[in-house]
Amino acid sequence: MTTTPSQGVGLGMPQLPAPAYPDDVRARLETDAREIIARYPDSRSALLPMLHLVQSEEGHVTRTGQRFCAEMLDLTTAEVAAVATFYSMYRRGPSGDYQVGVCTNTLCAVMGGDAIFEALQDHLGVGNGGTTDDGKVTLEHIECNAACDFAPVVMVNWEFFDNQTVASAKRLVDDLRSGVQVDPTRGAPLCTFKDTARILAGFPDEREGAVEAGGSAGPASLIGLRLAKGETQPVRVVHPRGGGPQDQPSAERLSSAEHLSSHDAPQDTSASDPSHPAGPVAEEGE
Known part of the structure; x- marks a missing residue:
C-alpha cells in the first residue's frame, strides 16, 4: 500500500x-x-x-x-x-551500540542502584536516555528485571551484570567504550544493540555459546522452593558484597519454632505460629 x-x-x-x-x-x-x-x-x-x-x-x-x-x-x-512509541524497547532516536540500563526499582535502588545511576551520569556526561559522543553507550534507568536477588543489577543490551557497585559499573562502561571484551554475569555473550534487535526479530542467534548459555534465579529466590521439596542439603549463597559463601538452614534444621518465616517451609497455617494456635471456627450459637 x-x-x-x-x-x-x-x-x-x-x-x-x-x-x-x-x-x-x-x-x-x-x-x-x-x-x-x-x-x-x-x-x-x-x-x-x-x-x-x-x-x-x-x-x-x-x-x-x-x-x-x-x-x-x-x-x-x-x-x-x-x-x-508505546513500547520502551523500541528506540525513537539514534542510540549507542550498548544500551546500559541501571535498575532503579525499589530493591536495586536501596542496594545501590540510585548511586550507580547518578555516578554513571557524571562519569559519562549524559543524562537519562543520553548517548556518549562516541556513539558507544546510551544510559538509561530501567524498571525491575526480575533479578532482585542479584541487586543492584545493570543490564547491557538486556544481558545481566549482577551485584554491581559504582566502581564496577564505571569499569564496565569504560571497557565498552574502549572495545575491551565484556562478559555478562550469566546468559549469552554480549553483542551490539543492532545484533540484539535482529535476534529479537526472531532470527537465529549466531553467537558462539549463546544456545548453551542460560540464566536462573539466584539461591535467595530458590531456597523456599528447595525447602518445600524437602531438600536437606544446605544451600550455598554467595554474599552480594563479596563476603564469601555462607550456609543456609536446611529443611531438617528448621522447626516450627525457629524457621525464618511462615513461608520458608510447608506447614499448616496454625503450625506456623505455635504461640497462637488456630482451632476450628465455632458455628454461631454454639
Missing part, C-alpha cells in the same frame, strides 16, 4: 514523506520481512518483530522503518507509530 504525509503521527502540519531505503537494503529487508510474516496467521501480528527488524538496520525505529512496516503489513503509518 502507499502512504501519504497525512498518515503520520500527530496533529498539525503534515509531515514530509519518509525517505526510502536504498534498493539493496529494501530487497534484503523484504526477504526478512516475508519470513517473519509467514510465521503468523494474521499479518498484523508480525508488527512487533518487524519493528525489531527495522531497528536492527539503523539502531532505532526511523520513519523510514515505520513506513516499511506499514507497507509490508497493509497498515497505516499511524497504526505502526502507535505501537512503536
Whole structure:
C-alpha cells in the first residue's frame, strides 16, 4: 500500500514523506520481512518483530522503518507509530551500540542502584536516555528485571551484570567504550544493540555459546522452593558484597519454632505460629 504525509503521527502540519531505503537494503529487508510474516496467521501480528527488524538496520525505529512496516503489513503509518512509541524497547532516536540500563526499582535502588545511576551520569556526561559522543553507550534507568536477588543489577543490551557497585559499573562502561571484551554475569555473550534487535526479530542467534548459555534465579529466590521439596542439603549463597559463601538452614534444621518465616517451609497455617494456635471456627450459637 502507499502512504501519504497525512498518515503520520500527530496533529498539525503534515509531515514530509519518509525517505526510502536504498534498493539493496529494501530487497534484503523484504526477504526478512516475508519470513517473519509467514510465521503468523494474521499479518498484523508480525508488527512487533518487524519493528525489531527495522531497528536492527539503523539502531532505532526511523520513519523510514515505520513506513516499511506499514507497507509490508497493509497498515497505516499511524497504526505502526502507535505501537512503536508505546513500547520502551523500541528506540525513537539514534542510540549507542550498548544500551546500559541501571535498575532503579525499589530493591536495586536501596542496594545501590540510585548511586550507580547518578555516578554513571557524571562519569559519562549524559543524562537519562543520553548517548556518549562516541556513539558507544546510551544510559538509561530501567524498571525491575526480575533479578532482585542479584541487586543492584545493570543490564547491557538486556544481558545481566549482577551485584554491581559504582566502581564496577564505571569499569564496565569504560571497557565498552574502549572495545575491551565484556562478559555478562550469566546468559549469552554480549553483542551490539543492532545484533540484539535482529535476534529479537526472531532470527537465529549466531553467537558462539549463546544456545548453551542460560540464566536462573539466584539461591535467595530458590531456597523456599528447595525447602518445600524437602531438600536437606544446605544451600550455598554467595554474599552480594563479596563476603564469601555462607550456609543456609536446611529443611531438617528448621522447626516450627525457629524457621525464618511462615513461608520458608510447608506447614499448616496454625503450625506456623505455635504461640497462637488456630482451632476450628465455632458455628454461631454454639
